Amino acid sequence: xxxxxxxxxxxxxxxxxxxxxxxxxxxxxxxxxxxxxxxxxxxxxxxxxxxxxxxxxxxxxxxxxxxxxxxxxxxxxxxxxxxxxxxxxxxxxxxxxxxxxxxxxxxxxxxxxxxxxxxxxxxxxxxxxxxxxxxxxxxxxxxxxxxxxxxxxxxxxxxxxx
Amino acid sequence: xxxxxxxxxxxxxxxxxxxxxxxxxxxxxxxxxxxxxxxxxxxxxxxxxxxxxxxxxxxxxxxxxxxxxxxxxxxxxxxxxxxxxxxxxxxxxxxxxxxxxxxxxxxxxxxxxxxxxxxxxxxxxxxxxxxxxxxxxxxxxxxxxxxxxxxxxxxxxxxxxx
DNA sequence: ACAACTGATACTATATTGATATCAATTAAG
DNA sequence: CTTAATTGATATCAATATAGTATCAGTTGT
Numbered sequence: 229x230x231x232x233x234x235x236x237x238x239x240x241x242x243x244x245x246x247x248x249x250x251x252x253x254x255x256x257x258x259x260x261x262x263x264x265x266x267x268x269x270x271x272x273x274x275x276x277x278x279x280x281x282x283x284x285x286x287x288x289x290x291x292x293x294x295x296x297x298x299x300x301x302x303x304x305x306x307x308x309x310x311x312x313x314x315x316x317x318x319x320x321x322x323x324x325x326x327x328x329x330x331x332x333x334x335x336x337x338x339x340x341x342x343x344x345x346x347x348x349x350x351x352x353x354x355x356x357x358x359x360x361x362x363x364x365x366x367x368x369x370x371x372x373x374x375x376x377x378x379x380x381x382x383x384x385x386x387x388x389x390x
Numbered sequence: 391x392x393x394x395x396x397x398x399x400x401x402x403x404x405x406x407x408x409x410x411x412x413x414x415x416x417x418x419x420x421x422x423x424x425x426x427x428x429x430x431x432x433x434x435x436x437x438x439x440x441x442x443x444x445x446x447x448x449x450x451x452x453x454x455x456x457x458x459x460x461x462x463x464x465x466x467x468x469x470x471x472x473x474x475x476x477x478x479x480x481x482x483x484x485x486x487x488x489x490x491x492x493x494x495x496x497x498x499x500x501x502x503x504x505x506x507x508x509x510x511x512x513x514x515x516x517x518x519x520x521x522x523x524x525x526x527x528x529x530x531x532x533x534x535x536x537x538x539x540x541x542x543x544x545x546x547x548x549x550x551x552x
Numbered sequence: 553a554c555a556a557c558t559g560a561t562a563c564t565a566t567a568t569t570g571a572t573a574t575c576a577a578t579t580a581a582g
Numbered sequence: 583c584t585t586a587a588t589t590g591a592t593a594t595c596a597a598t599a600t601a602g603t604a605t606c607a608g609t610t611g612t
Contacts, residue, residue, distance in 0.1 A: 288579025450610025
């Protein structure tokens with residue numbers, strides 16, 4: 229039972245990178261190489277996030293992606309819903325009028341209780357929170373200071389990889 | 391994101407039926423017809439549970455399946471592990487030596503915390519507990535208005551019941 | 553003997569997941 | 583103005599997981 233698929237995983241980590249360099253456009257290429265993700269696959273993930281207004285993009289040279297909202301407003305739960313669909317007990321159950329049989333109904337009741345717990349937990353984890361943890365630990369992913377102009381949007385080798 | 395696959399769903403409900411008729415052998419045919427499951431598919435599920443010593447079988451006429459252990463000792467978590475594999479954040483992460491990069495590491499830490507919560511919750515739900523609810527007889531559906539449900543766990547908009 | 557069973561497999565179909573490839577449009581910089 | 587770096591939008595593909603079906607051999611109560 230996989231909690232996070234690749235898409236969700238890549239999405240979260242891409243957002244963390246965008247959050248770390250807020251204000252600047254970061255290209256898919258830069259994210260893919262730094263975070264070791266397949267380039268085209270990541271692009272699909274980024275486009276999906278644009279459709280959901282989590283990020284904005286700029287085309288052309290020096291283009292890329294940027295957060296469209298406060299990192300604290302982007303929750304892991306939302307990302308899971310975007311890339312893996314709503315957390316549900318068992319698809320069919322929701323379409324039924326009334327529980328087909330009693331044992332399924334009792335089971336569903338229990339599982340839905342757990343579902344609520346899971347929802348609640350994932351709701352707590354936001355990109356903002358993760359970013360703060362990231363910075364609290366070490367200066368592995370330094371954000372760019374105002375006025376700083378790197379000749380490339382890539383971070384230096386060795387800065388991120390430990 | 392599906393919490394329970396058909397196999398797990400069928401397994402739980404089959405176990406509930408065996409638990410309800412403890413001491414007697416119940417045939418796959420009887421379970422399948424009563425619980426509305428595909429016969430051959432269910433048989434595969436039952437065989438898997440035999441391999442895991444959750445149930446025992448008797449061949450021939452009047453044969454069937456019976457619980458092999460106390461219903462309170464059979465947890466939904468174990469069933470999920472049998473039919474859907476161990477609950478894990480993202481497969482690759484566990485095979486890696488050390489978190490490849492910091493953002494993945496921070497993310498994993500958070501998700502693993504949630505994983506523990508999920509584990510704990512599923513651990514609580516046993517076949518025995520479900521059986522008792524089954525016999526308690528309260529009709530908790532479709533509005534789920536039974537006294538046990540605390541306010542904090544009330545359904546949020548978007549969680550469709552029927 | 554035989555019908556009602558399980559054991560053990562082999563097989564098929566469909567959906568999901570993960571990934572790659574292509575081409576047009578946009579843009580900054582030389 | 584040209585060109586390279588980039589996103590937008592798709593189309594395609596392979597691998598895996600999920601759901602379900604079929605078959606045949608062996609066991610057992612009547």
